[in-house]
Amino acid sequence: MLLISMLLFSYASSQEKNKVPKNAPLFNQFTYRGDDRIYKENPLQTDEFYNPILQGCYPDPSITRKGNDYYLVNSSFSMFPGVPIFHSNDLVNWKQIGHVLDRTSQLKVENSGISAGIYAPDIKYSAYNDTFYMITTQIAGGIGNMVVKTKDPAKGWSDPIKLLFDGIDPSIFIDDDGKAFILHNDAPAKGKELYQGHRVIKMWDYDLQNDKIIPGTDKIIVDGGTDISQKPIWIEGPHLYKKNGLYYLMCAEGGTGGWHSEVIFVSDSPKGPYVPANNNPILTQRYFPANRTNKVDWAGHADLVEGPDGKYYGVFLAIRPNEKGQVNIGRETFILPVDWTGKYPVFENGLVPLKPKSKMPAGVKNQTGQNGFLPNGNFTFKDNFTSKNLDFRWIGIRGPRENFISTTKNGLTINPFQKSLNATTPTSTLFYRQQHSTFDATVNIKYTPGSEKDMAGLVCYQKETFHYVFGITKKGNDFYLVLARTEDGKTTNIASEKVDVRKPIRLQVEAQGAEYKFNYAVDQNEFKNLGGTVSGDILSTNVAGGFTGSLIGLYATSANDIQL
Structure with a gap:
């Protein structure tokens, strides 16, 4: 009773x-109804699409691929549901299929300021165990660094698994043999901070079967950034890739403002040592006149994926300030082709002022705003x-x-x-x-x-x-x-x-x-x-x-x- x-x-x-x-x-x-001048003055040709691909507050993009399916996620802070997730077969035409964190059991932001909550999600598909992972930092509800997983991103994700380490911007890397690692931004050891903004990239061995870091395996693989003698600030947003037997570590450097950039390191082993490329940064907008027309700025925090045409592409955040330099739209998601014919990847046209239009990947038709795909431009x-x-x-x-x-x-x-x-x-x-x-x-x-x-x-x-x-x-x-x-x-x-x-x-x-x-x-x-x-x-x-x-x-x- x-x-x-x-x-x-x-x-x-x-x-x-x-x-x-x-x-x-x-x-x-x-x-x-959007009515920006830049789109009216730059009409699309049949073989072009507009950048950004996600307009509005869609920052910190991460992307992964399973076969012909691409999935992209963004930071969502205290927005609910959290971590919007998008699907594409061609990197141009995108549909939102939902949110990764759509339940109160996953998202504990009820007492958070708008810029707390979910930071810098990383999405990865592992062919080793046919599983998708989304790892992020939830600065709310006592969660901290966490991971969720699924076999199908369209059918919902697990409840969070807490990961017991400090720092932010975690990402996961699973090698061909199933060995897994977690990378993240962290503070230097106590007493080792050399200057304001001095950060490190740390790596842990990860127990893939039990979804937990292996205590005692943490190792600093980057200290400060590409050249610590120059006092680089805010090395963060690490992603690890394997190509031609080498391990490539890509990170954001310079903070998420006007000095933002993307840099690359290489190693023979996933645990390093990592050597910076001699042509860093591989993406930035920091060197150009402040009063340039159609200004795009703050470019960085990128992730790479191989496209349907066998060419690599990189998604990244950038801003489009208004005429007074104000950032009302927020940080948006852009994409550029990446030249990886040499040893190191470089964003094509990522070291010149960014343009509003890009060329379509080979064989792709622009369907934005049609057939259920998200609109773009005006x-x-x-x-x-x-x-x-x-x-x-x-x-x-x-x-x-x-x-x-x-x-x-x-x-x-x-x-x-x-x-x-x-x-x-x-x-x-x-x-x-x-x-x-x-x-x-x-x-x-x-x-x-x-x-x-x-x-x-x-x-x-x-x-x-x-x-x-x-x-x-x-x-x-x-x-x-x-x-x-x-x-x-x-x-x-x-x-x-x-x-x-x-x-x-x-x-x-x-x-x-x-x-x-x-x-x-x-x-x-x-x-x-x-x-x-x-x-x-x-x-x-x-x-x-x-x-x-x-x-x-x-x-x-x-x-x-x-x-x-």
Whole structure:
């Protein structure tokens, strides 16, 4: 009887948690439209595709291959679900097949800042045991370095296996004979740090059968970087490859900002010693004028794979700052062919200013934006939220989307949490990545707030302490549309205006580089601006700090702290 009572109580609690209040906001007809000048001025020829291949906040790419199937993953920090995973057969046309970490048993980010959580995932397929591995650092929930695995990336991944070592950016290498190793960035031994940013690459033997490092086998294989006498900083993101009987260690060096680069070492043995190539770096954008047009910068943190044409390719992160040098879009995923006809691999055109277009691999047709493949360049994304399954591009922060959303034949409802956008706990906000410098995003909202504590609308979010809120709330017997700016945790009301919530309302944000505007329309009338032109500076990592790009969110709260 006690067990039955407990089960009934648990069911009732679950139902209460997911119960949607009568005045929950209803969103539909979301449209995001990119309109960047660079794509209009550089139309594609039939044998070309655009870089980046993943626009918006998709940093730290890692790639692997099984037969003709390629899989790519990215860092996701405190986004939920975590580690987006993409599939391709040709390295140009990509479909998102889900997320590696899609359960709370895998992802413990509920109390994390936006730039904590999942760092630098590495994905590897091992032909030795026909298994995929994803190894990463989870800076949250007491997890640390961890690995998950699967036989089929499209059918879900195991729960995390903790790996008991310090440092970040782990990767796994499994040799032809089944011997396995873990590599990662770490601090020098205590008392051995020679300068700020001095790091090392460490290697462990790995017990593949029991999924654990072998204690006492750790060894520093790179100290400082390619030349420690030059005080190189932040050697990290290691990947190990075997080609022609030699072992190649590729790492990022210089930090993930303006001095970022990719460097290569070689050895006769997986444990070294590793000798740097004499032509390092093999990829960087650090040597070019700061005011160059169509600037791409911060290139590095790369991974290599053999393409379908037998040629090697490298995926890597880079940024495309706006006209004021602000990094609102975040770090994106690029790809370049790699010349490995000599002893060392070199990124083709990776040591000259990066171009917006690349040549297609031989025999490949560009299908981006068609047949279910992700779009590229300037495109429009529309979602009426009437499908049974939410598009993978929609994410939550710190917790599952399913905890606060419901899709109906009329659109998407959000069950508002008693948390505002400033919280470092899960908020009831559904996010889409900003993918262009020039864009507009529009959504219809039907909403009648019950009190001044209720608010729902559209947000532009860099982190919990830097964002814009453009939402509907109540004061007295009247309803208001409010635009508020939060910078370093301090909120300023920019503008407000009474609105008639009995009529359908459209909300819109539009941006041209560093300038943003928030507009609204009531009852199918023309858009009106609220608050004038505002600066997008707080949506840039240059101002807000951290590692993520700007997100556009559909937001609801029953703990509104923006006062009129």
